[in-house]
Amino acid sequence: MKKYLIAGIVSLLFLTGCWDERQFKNVKLVLSLGFDQGEEGQIIQTVSIPSVSRATEGPGSESLQILSTSAHTPLQARGKIDRMIPESYDPAKVKVIVLGEDLAKQDIYPILDDMYRNPRSNLNAYLAVVEEGTAQDVISMNHTGATRISNYISGLLEAAVSSTHATGENLQLLCAELLEPGIDFSIPLLKIEDDGNLLTFSGMGLFHDKTYTGEKIGAEQTTLYMLLQGEKGRVARLTKKIDDHGKDEILDYITVSVAENDRKMKIENKDGEIAVTINLDMKVKIVEYPSDHLYVKGRIEEIGKKLSKKLTDESVDIISQVQEANSDVFGIGRRVKAYHPEVWKELDWREEFPEISIEPKVKVEIIQHGIIN
Amino acid sequence: MTNPPQQMTQQNEQKLSQRQFFFIIVQTQIGVGVLSVPYELHSVAKQDSWISLLLGAVAIQVLLVGIWFVAKNFPHDTLFTMNDKMFTKWVGRPLSILYIFYFIGVGTLIILLFSRMISIWVLPNTPLWVMALLMVTVCMYMVGGGLLVLGRLYTMLSFLLVFLLCLIIFSTKETHIMYLFPMLETGWGKIFAGINKAIFSFFGFIVSLVIFSKVEGTNKQKLKTIVMAHWFVTLFYLFTVFASFTFFSTSELPLVPEPVLYMLKTFSLPIIARIDLFFISIWVINVATSFATYLYLSSLGLSDLFKRHSQNQWIVVVGICVFSISIYIGLDMSKIETFNKVVTYSGYIFSLTLPLIMVPVSYLRKKKDKGGAS
Amino acid sequence: MVGIFLFIRGKLRLGDANMGIFTRFFRNNRDKLADRHMSEPSNEKERPSSKKLSENVKYILDAFHQSNDLKIRVLKKGDAALLYFESLAEHEKIHEKIFAPIEMGHTEDVFHLPNAKQTNDLEEVVRTLLRGHAIYMEEGKKEISQFSVTSSFGRTPEEPQNERVVRGAHDGFVENMMTNINLVRKRVEHRDLTIKYFKLGKKTNTNVAVVYMDGIADPMIVQEIETRLHSLDSDMIHSPGHIEEFIEDKSNSPFPQMLNTERPDRVAANLVEGRVAIMAEGSPTTLIAPATFFMFYQAPDDYNMRWFTGTFVRLIRLFSFIIAVTLPAFYIAVVSFHFEVIPDELIIPVKASINEIAYPPILEALVMVIIIELIREAGIRLPAPIGQTIGIVGGLVIGDAVVRAGLVSNLMVIVVALTAIASFVVPSNELSTALRLLTFPLIILAGTIGFIGIVFGMLFIIIHLTRLQSFGVPYFAPLAPLSLVDLKDTFVRLPMYMMKLRPKDAHAVKPIALNPSREWKNRDEQNQSKQGSGGNDQPSSTDDTTK
Known part of the structure; x- marks a missing residue:
């Protein structure tokens, strides 16, 4: 009895097919996706499909196919593209999603809905916005060097993360901030330069709710901007002008590398008025200071004070930009909701955020200065 | 000697150890629901529902003492023979049959929810019968070894729970404690309403009543094991709830029915890029262990009621029943929901109300027996 | 048949005796003899020997179907005969120890040889002949003397091909069971080492030995193994692999339920753990039972x-x-x-x-x-x-x-x-x-x-x-049933002095394998530890297998 049962089951399994089989060799991989605003509310989807041919020894040769189509939704576009290629393409390994600036200025959630809904999609992908350009340009860029565009962009973004320029949030981590009221987010901006041969990281684009505001924190300021958010990559270097000697410009500058940063945010409720203080305590190492003379007594403390003042000033600048864009990247609103729920209920945070007072206080302490004084 | 030789011919009468009892309870409770517990709880009391979970756990704790009280009055009986003794044959028999139906119902629900989950997350085109068939046959083979084999197996497979915990811990690197606040936003009313959902996730403790007499040790030790198992499960749930509540924002969680999996989908390891697939594969084993328990319980009931056949034949009968019912219901979302409601509400009767009724009845019965004897 | 007689005659002529009676006798009766053999079952019953030499010889010759390698030497002018298988016995020994003294008239000396044995049972004689003994019979005497003159051709114990080790003993079992038991006994010099012989295979009569440590091995398991061996009823048993299939619990499983080894040190170690070894004549492989899955992952080198x-x-x-x-x-x-x-x-x-x-x-x-x-x-x-x-x-x-x-x-x-x-x-x-x-x-x-x-x-x-179970012992121990103590020699190999208890899956009667052995490490506390060493090794876990 038992034996027949087992035999029957086994043969049943053999008889039937493999319902969900998706042979990897029959799939066209898409590693980077681009979306742009098209005409009449349509979107333009651009994909780059690498195809590799096998070599008996060593790496195979690689060729890229760039396809672009316009449709009403991303999945419709996918269907259209499928009709252009011999096999079907699969976005399960998408590494970067690039949005055109025009599209990003509208609600970006509908574009990403498929990514969130499909169990196979890669929520680990990076999101980036193209500044003054279209995603199509970026994806079909004829860049120098042999790497794929997906590698190029993700490498660029990863480098930005490790040097404390960008948050490195992937699709899923953005999702919470996309949906939750009281938290906004910023997305890395890319810019094409050198006649389409070079791609640069040009700062962090500030989003309000689900749309790009058009405002950005420039690449120069992003390190401090990240530190203010309490995040630090592998290295965080700040180059600032602290002196004004007049003769040699280069002697006025100092570069420090942040060893430890400690950000504290204090939210006070003064009769319904929200006042925020952001304290940023940093311990830094001097890594570049051409004017030397650090052995002079009190010199280090002096530099520390100058730096603190300089950075506080810049922080004020950054925060005013953020408030101007009405992009609550610090999650102040969510904190107000969490810790002062009664205030939150009475406020319309969209209206309120640009008006509240946010006071940054940066304190720098120099702990090392390399192997020379 | 301290180590008396084992009786080879009396394998089946060997009793479970305390540790095996513990893991049988734990593995029965942690099953198909673990992926969606945070979502279910969140649907009522939002970010405060972890309080509901704790309150629910305390309520169940009281009930467990009741169950223990009932079971210790009948040191040689399973639930089914107990029914006969407590309510006489005329009430006890039908009651046992209802219990068996309930267990079969829960088993079927497990199969359905499991197949639906696999269909949503991993294999969208694979038909239901393949999943149901695999699960039912593997579990039939498992249960065929007897309770002792189940105990041994569950104990060993519990290493996987540690593994699941590690995976969840891995994903806690992106937590925002802030999301748990403001506390008590929804108010105590909602929190109490949430206890309801919390109790759902604990169903399965009834197994301790059924197999109580098949465990070695004093009554006190057994109570300790039951309580420990219960709090272990509570902690496990609490941990997953915290992990997913702090990972997802309050407005995102209602969109994600399986937050634990979704959370893992975000991260990648150097060797395996998608941890959620890994997690769901291990979770399959946890589902198998809970289904196997219900298969065991219902076949045990049948063989206790109709002494004519051995339990192994009943296992096959129950297996075929579960398989046919689940094929009949199919993967239709609304049908599964209806079935789910029927089973969970009958859970109120069979797992909550009836054991509570049994407490005084068993006490009286015992008193009467004693009086009769002396 | 003619060939056989020619052969026998030739042999007889070699012995300088009067062989006339025999040759005539055989010739006259050859057809009758053949008939009787067809009808006679191979019996194990006793058959008393006759006083007549010729009858005895005839019986033995019939028992072996006139096999050509059975050699008969007629002595004392036809009053006595010496029988042996030339393929089994050693010529030198026969000549020096038996033939020469008898010919010289020192018959009594021969019977006092240490390897001599007397019997009256012809069936026993048949069996001993097969074992390589020589038989001496005399006219008018019922007693038959048997001399053990077996010659054996065996390999010397060398390292088994498939179980090499880098360090440690480099000897292995051979095809001769006595040598194998010898190798084990030398490693376990203790009176508790018990060996029980069985004869398996109705036609092959293979010697099988069950080896265990009495007082350590679980008597239930030993008995179970004996029962299963006894119930084995087959014409041929030629290797332990053969026996394995007859006595294992589930032969429909891909997993081996008994450990095969050719290493005496491995057998010795397992015996002391409380397991039972089964050896068979003619094969260097020894079976060890009960086995668990993880035993197959342990190598002597560890x-x-x-x-x-x-x-x-x-x-x-x-x-x-x-x-x-x-x-x-x-x-x-x-x-x-x-x-x-x-x-x-x-x-x-x-x-x-x-x-x-x-x-x-x-x-x-x-x-x-x-x-x-x-x-x-x-x-x-x-x-x-x-x-x-x-x-x-x-x-x-x-x-x-x-x-x-x-x-x-x-x-x-x-x-x-x-x-x-x-x-x-x-x-x-x-x-x-x-x-x-x-x-x-x-x-x-x-x-x-x-x-x-x-x-x-x-x-x-x-x-x-x-x-799966191997002789009543859970096969997947110590994982299922879980026994944390026994993981010491499963996933890890802790230092030897920490393996105080025998593995539970062996069902040893005595759980303690060693007493504290490194007390010299804390000489200051020596006195205290001596006092405490008596009772600190009680088994602690309460797993189901020990019940």
Whole structure:
């Protein structure tokens, strides 16, 4: 009895097919996706499909196919593209999603809905916005060097993360901030330069709710901007002008590398008025200071004070930009909701955020200065 | 000697150890629901529902003492023979049959929810019968070894729970404690309403009543094991709830029915890029262990009621029943929901109300027996 | 028949006796004799010897169907005869110890030889002759003398081919059971070492010995083994593998339920742990029961290494179990179902490797696994130099050509080769074969429903291992039933002085294997520890197997 049962089951399994089989060799991989605003509310989807041919020894040769189509939704576009290629393409390994600036200025959630809904999609992908350009340009860029565009962009973004320029949030981590009221987010901006041969990281684009505001924190300021958010990559270097000697410009500058940063945010409720203080305590190492003379007594403390003042000033600048864009990247609103729920209920945070007072206080302490004084 | 030789011919009468009892309870409770517990709880009391979970756990704790009280009055009986003794044959028999139906119902629900989950997350085109068939046959083979084999197996497979915990811990690197606040936003009313959902996730403790007499040790030790198992499960749930509540924002969680999996989908390891697939594969084993328990319980009931056949034949009968019912219901979302409601509400009767009724009845019965004897 | 008589006559002529009576007697009765033999069953009953020499000789000759190698020497002018199998007995011995003294008239001396034995039973004589004894009979005497003059041709105990060790003893069992028992006895010099003989096989009469330590081994298990051996009723038993199938619990399982070894040190160690060994004449392989799954992963070398290395090696071996069983299945599931689990860095190389392969991966895998098995099977029985050639031709040439031709992806070659290597890591040949067999169902499951299939397959295997028992002992101990104490010699190999208790799965009657042995380490506390050493080794866990 038992034996027949087992035999029957086994043969049943053999008889039937493999319902969900998706042979990897029959799939066209898409590693980077681009979306742009098209005409009449349509979107333009651009994909780059690498195809590799096998070599008996060593790496195979690689060729890229760039396809672009316009449709009403991303999945419709996918269907259209499928009709252009011999096999079907699969976005399960998408590494970067690039949005055109025009599209990003509208609600970006509908574009990403498929990514969130499909169990196979890669929520680990990076999101980036193209500044003054279209995603199509970026994806079909004829860049120098042999790497794929997906590698190029993700490498660029990863480098930005490790040097404390960008948050490195992937699709899923953005999702919470996309949906939750009281938290906004910023997305890395890319810019094409050198006649389409070079791609640069040009700062962090500030989003309000689900749309790009058009405002950005420039690449120069992003390190401090990240530190203010309490995040630090592998290295965080700040180059600032602290002196004004007049003769040699280069002697006025100092570069420090942040060893430890400690950000504290204090939210006070003064009769319904929200006042925020952001304290940023940093311990830094001097890594570049051409004017030397650090052995002079009190010199280090002096530099520390100058730096603190300089950075506080810049922080004020950054925060005013953020408030101007009405992009609550610090999650102040969510904190107000969490810790002062009664205030939150009475406020319309969209209206309120640009008006509240946010006071940054940066304190720098120099702990090392390399192997020379 | 301290180590008396084992009786080879009396394998089946060997009793479970305390540790095996513990893991049988734990593995029965942690099953198909673990992926969606945070979502279910969140649907009522939002970010405060972890309080509901704790309150629910305390309520169940009281009930467990009741169950223990009932079971210790009948040191040689399973639930089914107990029914006969407590309510006489005329009430006890039908009651046992209802219990068996309930267990079969829960088993079927497990199969359905499991197949639906696999269909949503991993294999969208694979038909239901393949999943149901695999699960039912593997579990039939498992249960065929007897309770002792189940105990041994569950104990060993519990290493996987540690593994699941590690995976969840891995994903806690992106937590925002802030999301748990403001506390008590929804108010105590909602929190109490949430206890309801919390109790759902604990169903399965009834197994301790059924197999109580098949465990070695004093009554006190057994109570300790039951309580420990219960709090272990509570902690496990609490941990997953915290992990997913702090990972997802309050407005995102209602969109994600399986937050634990979704959370893992975000991260990648150097060797395996998608941890959620890994997690769901291990979770399959946890589902198998809970289904196997219900298969065991219902076949045990049948063989206790109709002494004519051995339990192994009943296992096959129950297996075929579960398989046919689940094929009949199919993967239709609304049908599964209806079935789910029927089973969970009958859970109120069979797992909550009836054991509570049994407490005084068993006490009286015992008193009467004693009086009769002396 | 004529040939036989010519032969016998020739032999008789050699002995300088009057052989007339015999020859005549045989000739007259040859047809009658043949008839009687057809009708007479091979009996084990007693048959008293007659006073008449000729009758006795006739009976014996009949019993052996006039076998040509049975030699008869007529002595004392026909009043006595010496019988022996020239194929079994040693000529030198017979000549020096028996023949010469009898011829010289010192008959009494011969009977006082230490190897002489008297009997009246002709059936016993038949049996002893088969054992290589020589028989001396005299006219008018009922007593028959037997002399043990067996010649044996045996290998010298040398290291078994498939269980080599780097450090430690380099001897192994041989085909002679006495030598084997000798090797064990020398290692376990204790009076509790008990050996029980059995005769198995109605036609082969193979000597089988059950060896155990009385007082350590569980008497229930010993008895169970004896019962199962007794109920074995077969014409032929030629090797322990043969016996194994008769007495094991489940022969429908791919897993071996008794440990095979040719190493005396391994047998000795297992005996002291409380297990039982079964040896058979004519085979160097010894069976050890009850066995558990993890015993097959222990090698004698582990105990000769430092314990760190021993542990490391053991972990490698257990890891190899997982690779051997699941790797091809995992690979197939990945490339035909879940390619999203491939890390970003690998996705393009993997894609490049399998892009233009004609066949689906499941077919690729099955073909490659079968090719590996072919190469292995072809090389295994060939002499070493040819075997190597096969390996090189098969492994290198075919492997390379098959990839170049684009029939199989190079990743698949890597996967299958790795699997094959991993399956050979297991110290036991039986288990290694079992593992390679288990790969196939898993490959098919993985090719049908991907990861979920592998999980179900593995779950099935684990359930099977948990349900399996070897002589009443759970096969998957110490994992199921879990016994944390016994993990000391399973996943890790702790220092020897920490293995205070015998493994529970052996069901030893005495659990304590050693008393504190490193007390010299804390000489200051010596007195205290001496007082405490009596009762601190009680077994602590309460697992179900001990009940």
